[in-house]
Amino acid sequence: METKKTTFNNRLLPYLLLAPQLFITLVFFIWPAGQAVKSSFEREDPFGLSTSFVGLLHYQRLLVDPNYLDALIRTGVFAVAVTALSMLLGLAFAAAVDRLTRTGRIYTTLLVWPYAVAPVVAGVLWWFLFNSTTGLMPFVLERFGIDWDHDLNGTQAMILIIIAAAWKQISYNFLFFLAGLQSVPQSLMEAAAIDGSGPVKRFFTIALPLLSPTTFFLFIINVNYTMFDTFPIVDATTVGGPAQATTTLVYKVYQDGYLGLNIGSSSAQSVLLMLIVMVLTFVQFRYVERRVQY
Amino acid sequence: MFKKLSLAAAALALSASASFAATEVTWWHAMGGELGKKLEEVATKFNESQSEYKVVPVYKGTYPETLTAAIAAFRANQQPAIVQVFEVGTGTMMAAKGAVYPVYKLMKDEGEAFDTKSFLAPVVGYYSDTSGNILSLPFNSSTPIMYYNKDVFKKAGLDPEVAPKTWKEVEEFSKKIVSSGAAKCGFTSAWITWVQTENLSALHDKPFGTLANGFGGTSAEFKFNGDLQIKHWANLKKWQDEGLFKYGGPVGGDQAATMFYAQECAITMNSSAGRAGVINNAKTFTPGFAPLPYYDDEIKQPKNSIIGGATLWVLNGKDKATYKGVAKFFSYLSKPEVQADWHQFTGYLPITNAAYDLGKSQGYYAKNPGSDISIEQITRGTPSDNSKGLRFGNFTQVRTIVDEEFQSLLAGKKDAKQALDSAVERGNKLLREFEAAN
Numbered sequence: 001m002e003t004k005k006t007t008f009n010n011r012l013l014p015y016l017l018l019a020p021q022l023f024i025t026l027v028f029f030i031w032p033a034g035q036a037v038k039s040s041f042e043r044e045d046p047f048g049l050s051t052s053f054v055g056l057l058h059y060q061r062l063l064v065d066p067n068y069l070d071a072l073i074r075t076g077v078f079a080v081a082v083t084a085l086s087m088l089l090g091l092a093f094a095a096a097v098d099r100l101t102r103t104g105r106i107y108t109t110l111l112v113w114p115y116a117v118a119p120v121v122a123g124v125l126w127w128f129l130f131n132s133t134t135g136l137m138p139f140v141l142e143r144f145g146i147d148w149d150h151d152l153n154g155t156q157a158m159i160l161i162i163i164a165a166a167w168k169q170i171s172y173n174f175l176f177f178l179a180g181l182q183s184v185p186q187s188l189m190e191a192a193a194i195d196g197s198g199p200v201k202r203f204f205t206i207a208l209p210l211l212s213p214t215t216f217f218l219f220i221i222n223v224n225y226t227m228f229d230t231f232p233i234v235d236a237t238t239v240g241g242p243a244q245a246t247t248t249l250v251y252k253v254y255q256d257g258y259l260g261l262n263i264g265s266s267s268a269q270s271v272l273l274m275l276i277v278m279v280l281t282f283v284q285f286r287y288v289e290r291r292v293q294y
Numbered sequence: 295m296f297k298k299l300s301l302a303a304a305a306l307a308l309s310a311s312a313s314f315a316a317t318e319v320t321w322w323h324a325m326g327g328e329l330g331k332k333l334e335e336v337a338t339k340f341n342e343s344q345s346e347y348k349v350v351p352v353y354k355g356t357y358p359e360t361l362t363a364a365i366a367a368f369r370a371n372q373q374p375a376i377v378q379v380f381e382v383g384t385g386t387m388m389a390a391k392g393a394v395y396p397v398y399k400l401m402k403d404e405g406e407a408f409d410t411k412s413f414l415a416p417v418v419g420y421y422s423d424t425s426g427n428i429l430s431l432p433f434n435s436s437t438p439i440m441y442y443n444k445d446v447f448k449k450a451g452l453d454p455e456v457a458p459k460t461w462k463e464v465e466e467f468s469k470k471i472v473s474s475g476a477a478k479c480g481f482t483s484a485w486i487t488w489v490q491t492e493n494l495s496a497l498h499d500k501p502f503g504t505l506a507n508g509f510g511g512t513s514a515e516f517k518f519n520g521d522l523q524i525k526h527w528a529n530l531k532k533w534q535d536e537g538l539f540k541y542g543g544p545v546g547g548d549q550a551a552t553m554f555y556a557q558e559c560a561i562t563m564n565s566s567a568g569r570a571g572v573i574n575n576a577k578t579f580t581p582g583f584a585p586l587p588y589y590d591d592e593i594k595q596p597k598n599s600i601i602g603g604a605t606l607w608v609l610n611g612k613d614k615a616t617y618k619g620v621a622k623f624f625s626y627l628s629k630p631e632v633q634a635d636w637h638q639f640t641g642y643l644p645i646t647n648a649a650y651d652l653g654k655s656q657g658y659y660a661k662n663p664g665s666d667i668s669i670e671q672i673t674r675g676t677p678s679d680n681s682k683g684l685r686f687g688n689f690t691q692v693r694t695i696v697d698e699e700f701q702s703l704l705a706g707k708k709d710a711k712q713a714l715d716s717a718v719e720r721g722n723k724l725l726r727e728f729e730a731a732n
Contacts, residue, residue: 045731046386047393048369133552151543152705241544242701259358260691261365261386262727 033274040268046261058268067244068252068269075227075248078162082230083222086166087215090173095203097174098181108178115171119229123236126164150238154245157238161246164237165230173218180214181207220284227277249273316348319619320374323351324360324604325434328570332639340626347619357383357604358690364609368393373609375616376623378433380604384421385508385687387607388429389732395608395617397624398427404621412628412646416598416672420683421605424509430605431624434642436567437599437672438489440586443477445579446560450476457584461529464561464587468538471560480538481561482554484547486700487693488602489563489586490526491518496681497588497596498522508685512729516692516721519714522592528710531703541704544697551575565602566668569641583664585671597681599671603642634658643668687728692721 040058044051062068097107114122130137130150138148150157184207192202231250234240240247240255247255250273257266325333330353337349354360357380364377379387387394401408410418410428417432444454450471458464468480483489495502500522505514533539540559542550547564554562555575563586572581588596606627608620626632633649636642638658644650650669653659659666686692699713699720708716 043731045390046365047390049390049392050732133549133556133558151541151549152701154705239544241698242705243698243707255694256691258362259694260688260724261362262688262691264731 036267036270036274038267039263040271041264043264046263054264058265059272062265062268062272067247070244071247071249071252074158074246075250078158078165078230078246078248079223079226081162082165082169082226083219085162086169087173087218087222089166090170090218091177091211093170093174094177094181095207097178099199108175111174112171114168115175117168119168119232120236122168123161123164123233126160126167127237130160150242152242154242157242157246161230161234161237164233165226168233169222169225173222176214176218177211180211184210216284220281223280223284224277227273249276316346317615317619319347319349319376319616319623321349321351321376321378321606322354322360322364322374323378324354324357324380325378326353329434329567329640332636336627336632336636339632340623343626344622347622349619349623361386368609368611371611373611375612375620376606376608378604379430379607381420381435381602381683382689382693384430384605385512385685385689385728388423388685389512389687389728393610394429395610396423396427396429397431397606397608398429400608400617401621401624404618406621406625408625408628412648414643414645414647414650414669414673416677416681416683417601417643417645419677420601420685430607431627432645433604433606433627434567434636434640435601435603435605435645436565436642437601437668438485438493438563438586439566439668439671440561440563440584441554441568441572442561442582442584443554443557443576443579444582446471446476446557447582450474450560454580454582457582458561458587459584460590461526461587462590465529465533465538468533468561469536472537477557477560478537479540479553479559480533481563482540482542482547482550482559483562484542484550484564484568485545485602486542486547487545487696490530491523491696492684493586493599494526495520495523496598496600497586498593499597499678499680501680502684503686506679507683509679509682512687512725512732514686515725516686516718519711519718522589523714524710526589527700527703527714531710534704541701544701545693565641566643567603567641569665570639583667585667595675598674598677600681600683601643601672638662638665641665641668643672686721686725687732688724691724695720695724 041053041055042051043054043057093107093111097104097111100107117125129135130148132138132149132151135148141148148156150160188206189202192206197205226248228250230248231254234246234248234251235254238246240251249269253266253269253273256262256269260266321337323330323333334351337351341348352374354363357378360377361379361383364373364379367373398408398410408428410422410426413428413432417435418428420435421430421432422428440457442457447454447467450467451474452467452470458467464481471477471480492502494500495518500520501507501517503514503516503518505511508514530539534541540553542548542553542562550559550562550564551568551571553559554572557579569583586596586599606624608617612620628646630646630648630652633645634652634656637644637649638653644653653666696717699708699717702708702716703710703713
């Protein structure tokens with residue numbers, strides 16, 4: 001793509017234009033992140049009355065702490081499950097709506113609604129549906145011989161937060177996939193149709209490959225979403241339990257730092273979480289992007 | 295720049311509202327709903343009773359949220375004068391010597407009358423230092439009691455006026471209730487950590503930790519994996535398998551109240567502050583109140599139960615005038631009529647003997663049967679080192695650990711001994727961490 005090169009006569013102007021964004025990044029990201037890195041090397045009482053430098057102690061402890069390592073694996077499972085579920089369903093809905101001509105808009109509106117729901121409300125909603133005493137789902141599941149109790153059954157608790165987190169994200173994925181599908185050139189589809197390929201074949205051989213930039217973008221967004229933004233859902237449904245079965249990395253940061261007031265270890269965990277996401281994003285851009293056709 | 299702007303705005307708002315030059319005393323609290331309204335009423339009444347000071351209550355969310363907010367504010371030098379801290383946070387607050395203005399000292403400095411003996415002994419014991427000085431003002435203290443459904447008892451062929459006294463009776467009654475179909479489950483419990491572990495230990499005079507349950511210093515270790523606790527947890531698991539006991543969920547165990555209100559479980563054990571909720575929700579049945587059960591083969595005369603709830607801590611870094619106001623407000627809060635009103639409305643314990651006596655002379659306990667069970671239970675006998683209370687650092691996290699291990703037990707992943715051993719081991723790690731940081 002050719003872009004017109006713009007030159008600024010005033011040397012200061014570009015920096016001035018960048019300043020607001022830089023300021024916000026500095027104040028809301030770089031500064032707190034720097035603070036987190038600093039306190040991850042310190043041991044401090046909650047009130048900040050006595051601070052001592054402990055070097056890598058918090059990191060060393062975390063890397064041998066079975067609870068932390070379990071949370072790491074659990075977060076991986078959670079991220080993969082939520083991403084896969086919400087992207088597949090988002091794509092399925094998008095493909096379905098794309099084929100509608102008249103009612104498409106109505107379905108689009110309805111399908112986007114969950115995205116307007118705050119995560120904590122989404123959590124509470126599913127918590128109510130699956131509440132073992134008063135909920136609708138356990139009542140239905142009982143007919144199928146499933147005894148639902150996410151207060152004690154770790155697997156069921158995990159399923160609950162996966163459903164709640166994925167449900168909220170489907171809308172987002174749906175919108176992007178729908179926009180992607182609608183920008184697939186009609187002429188290609190028609191040509192393929194004339195060549196005798198059915199709708200399913202057209203979808204898999206034409207639409208899907210052309211969607212790969214969208215898929216790639218959504219993949220990164222979804223993984224980041226499950227890593228960071230699912231805190232309210234966990235907090236509103238399972239509080240990380242039972243027996244830590246739904247304690248993800250971000251929830252553990254909150255538990256140790258906010259509830260436990262162990263600022264040092266909690267900071268070390270945020271730093272590690274930040275590194276994990278950075279590495280993931282790097283890997284995604286470096287290797288996955290190469291195979292994506294634009 | 296934002297900070298300056300908001301500060302300026304705040305200053306403007308302050309100067310506008312403080313036209314009478316009343317000294318403002320900010321009070322951060324964690325009382326939502328009905329309790330919060332009642333608390334604001336207490337503050338308003340104090341403000342109306344005099345014109346020099348204005349207490350401004352601010353709701354800051356749950357107990358842990360309020361504590362964390364106060365700590366963050368202290369670090370930024372924006373702390374409130376008074377903060378309400380729950381009993382589990384006591385260890386943290388006591389260790390923060392530079393941040394806290396001890397109440398006994400404040401009252402002495404400001405020349406307000408403050409007699410330790412006028413407070414209920416177990417309440418004071420929990421919040422005093424080793425030399426017996428009260429460090430924070432007891433405000434809302436509760437203790438767990440047993441609630442039962444008289445109608446279900448009747449249906450099961452039990453005498454509705456006789457509550458189970460011992461755990462053996464809880465088991466027998468529950469069996470009758472379940473087998474007769476009067477209710478789906480015999481009993482449930484809120485706060486597994488507080489009620490079925492901490493109070494269980496106190497009631498049976500068994501240590502929860504070394505060094506007088508942590509009162510003796512931060513080098514204490516947990517000991518709650520003793521035979522009694524193992525036996526009780528194993529029983530709970532057994533009773534769960536038999537359908538007699540139902541788990542109410544982690545932390546406060548909110549499901550316990552729901553199951554009790556829905557008449558799914560005939561008995562629940564919960565804070566005495568749950569009394570108002572039980573009375574409001576028990577529309578279709580008559581609730582009964584009783585002390586917590588005990589094992590009569592372990593102890594003939596159970597000890598006093600221990601408290602939960604919260605106290606008011608005064609934070610350092612305010613000016614003299616503010617502290618004067620705090621002291622006046624605390625004197626007001628300790629008045630028998632103020633205390634009695636708060637206690638009778640909420641179900642929290644009366645903090646002072648005078649408030650208890652006032653309630654008696656008003657005939658409140660005669661008119662409201664069961665409302666004094668908590669007081670009798672917490673004041674019975676002489677508190678021992680094991681029943682005086684608990685004082686451990688990082689205790690919020692320890693409670694989470696105990697909850698987790700209990701869940702592992704109920705899920706069948708561990709037996710009672712493994713679960714408690716693991717809870718003690720993980721808890722001790724947190725204690726060492728706390729010791730090193732303070």
